[in-house]
Amino acid sequence: MSKQSVSLETIVALAKRRGFVFPTSSIYGGLANSYDYGPVGVELLRNIRQAWWQSFVTNREDMVGIDSQIILHPDTWVASGHVGSFSDPLVEDLVTHKRYRADHLIEEWAKLGQNSQSLTKAIEDLSLDELTAFIEQHRVLSPDGNPVSAPKAFNLLFETAIGAVSGEKSKTYLRGETAQGIFTNFKNILDSSRVQLPFGVGQLGKSFRNEVTTGQFVFRTLEFEQGEIEYFFNPQQSEWRQLMDEWKRQLWSFVTYQLGINPDHLRWRKHSPAERSHYSLETYDLEYQYSFGWKELWGLAYRTDFDLKQQMTHSGKSLEYVDSQTGDKFIPHVIEPAVGINRIFLMILTDAYSFDASNQRVVLKITPQLAPYKVAVFPLLKNKPELVAAAREIYQHLRSKYPVAWDERGNIGKRYLAQDEIGTPYCVTIDFQTLEDDSVTVRHRDTTQQERVPYNKLIEFLNQQLESTQSGMVLAST
Numbered sequence: 001m002s003k004q005s006v007s008l009e010t011i012v013a014l015a016k017r018r019g020f021v022f023p024t025s026s027i028y029g030g031l032a033n034s035y036d037y038g039p040v041g042v043e044l045l046r047n048i049r050q051a052w053w054q055s056f057v058t059n060r061e062d063m064v065g066i067d068s069q070i071i072l073h074p075d076t077w078v079a080s081g082h083v084g085s086f087s088d089p090l091v092e093d094l095v096t097h098k099r100y101r102a103d104h105l106i107e108e109w110a111k112l113g114q115n116s117q118s119l120t121k122a123i124e125d126l127s128l129d130e131l132t133a134f135i136e137q138h139r140v141l142s143p144d145g146n147p148v149s150a151p152k153a154f155n156l157l158f159e160t161a162i163g164a165v166s167g168e169k170s171k172t173y174l175r176g177e178t179a180q181g182i183f184t185n186f187k188n189i190l191d192s193s194r195v196q197l198p199f200g201v202g203q204l205g206k207s208f209r210n211e212v213t214t215g216q217f218v219f220r221t222l223e224f225e226q227g228e229i230e231y232f233f234n235p236q237q238s239e240w241r242q243l244m245d246e247w248k249r250q251l252w253s254f255v256t257y258q259l260g261i262n263p264d265h266l267r268w269r270k271h272s273p274a275e276r277s278h279y280s281l282e283t284y285d286l287e288y289q290y291s292f293g294w295k296e297l298w299g300l301a302y303r304t305d306f307d308l309k310q311q312m313t314h315s316g317k318s319l320e321y322v323d324s325q326t327g328d329k330f331i332p333h334v335i336e337p338a339v340g341i342n343r344i345f346l347m348i349l350t351d352a353y354s355f356d357a358s359n360q361r362v363v364l365k366i367t368p369q370l371a372p373y374k375v376a377v378f379p380l381l382k383n384k385p386e387l388v389a390a391a392r393e394i395y396q397h398l399r400s401k402y403p404v405a406w407d408e409r410g411n412i413g414k415r416y417l418a419q420d421e422i423g424t425p426y427c428v429t430i431d432f433q434t435l436e437d438d439s440v441t442v443r444h445r446d447t448t449q450q451e452r453v454p455y456n457k458l459i460e461f462l463n464q465q466l467e468s469t470q471s472g473m474v475l476a477s478t
């Protein structure tokens with residue numbers, strides 16, 4: 001089965017069955033575009049975050065990190081332009097009153113029959129008026145087959161209010177991107193650290209958008225996690241095109257090498273001027289071929305000095321940089337690589353999914369660095385105390401080195417299959433021979449091959465195996 005033929009339904013079912021992702025508030029019938037991460041999913045998310053932070057912050061001399069609030073001063077969002085122009089074109093089904101994104105509705109309509117020929121322009125380039133004219137001319141209907149209203153711009157920011165007394169409450173927003181917490185702290189970072197241009201600031205954290213398009217699982221949610229970098233530079237000294245190219249190489253290398261994604265399922269796409277966000281002079285999307293099409297994984301935008309200038313004007317505080325050598329005072333420009341951690345998560349599940357027809361099993365061929373568990377330990381039989389005791393001892397020993405799963409239920413074949421589905425690279429089984437010669441069986445996820453390894457060489461053996469599959473992995477000391 002080719003990776004891209006894996007349907008979203010298959011991934012959603014696996015994610016629920018094995019504890020990666022559950023629909024939020026499922027006991028109440030769920031909440032649209034909201035998902036919770038289960039015991040295995042949370043480990044995968046943590047590993048993605050850690051890989052991102054290690055590659056883009058810890059391992060780089062020119063980067064520092066920050067953790068700003070979800071609720072910022074409301075003026076931040078006026079200054080950034082989000083209050084004025086952070087919107088999607090929405091239409092309303094005139095019968096059911098459900099709302100849809102006009103561009104997504106046309107995209108779905110274009111996939112039907114020969115309809116795609118009617119599109120003379122990329123959907124993302126259509127203005128509000130053009131979307132209206134298109135819907136009218138082609139009589140585009142809602143998914144329920146009803147006529148829809150003309151599209152209207154709908155702001156994506158989540159409104160909330162500070163204050164206990166209703167009359168005194170003041171309107172504010174849950175952040176729509178983590179980036180603004182970096183811009184508003186620019187001066188604090190300059191004053192408190194030794195950074196010098198060019199340098200970047202990275203942040204991982206939740207952002208919120210009032211998304212109405214449903215059915216894309218964790219790809220598009222109301223609440224999601226971003227990994228954003230604002231890379232500041234002096235436009236007189238650094239050429240922005242060169243910096244963009246350099247970031248393009250680094251993102252590509254992170255996704256293919258660190259995350260182990262097949263490069264055939266990735267491509268760069270340049271935004272047209274009509275599609276670009278209000279703050280950007282040039283934008284590229286690193287797209288992944290999800291089961292529902294090529295979609296944005298990572299955005300790379302040249303935001304110029306737009307944001308620092310805007311925050312400076314609205315706050316009245318200087319966000320200028322002073323060159324310590326020349327004494328020049330200026331507002332730096334910025335390049336922004338911004339990714340959704342949850343989109344990385346879905347990409348990994350999609351890319352790693354494979355069906356092994358000869359063994360009739362589903363295997364998640366996830367790179368070991370990201371695997372929720374590196375090893376699983378099983379006693380061959382649950383009702384043999386001597387096997388369970390020996391296995392517990394090995395389990396406790398390995399646990400001090402790696403995230404390790406324990407399973408003693410059901411037959412051994414089923415236990416292997418369960419670990420295959422969550423991507424555990426190695427299973428260690430303790431059997432009667434272990435009691436005689438202190439050796440264990442190690443079973444390899446991808447090949448199902450098994451080999452005997454002396455217990456006192458187990459950590460060394462696992463380290464070697466893990467090292468050969470992922471050189472960037474932090475290994476346990478023997």
Ligand code: GAP
Pocket residue numbers: 176177178179209211218219220221222223224225226228296297298299336338339340341342343
């Ligand atoms: N600071 C720039 C910015 O926020 P964006 O392209 O709107 O740019 C950056 O978002 C990344 O955040 C996207 O590339 C995507 O991976 C992720 N993202 C955006 N909206 C999302 C949503 N509703 N659900 C999940 N991830 C989302």
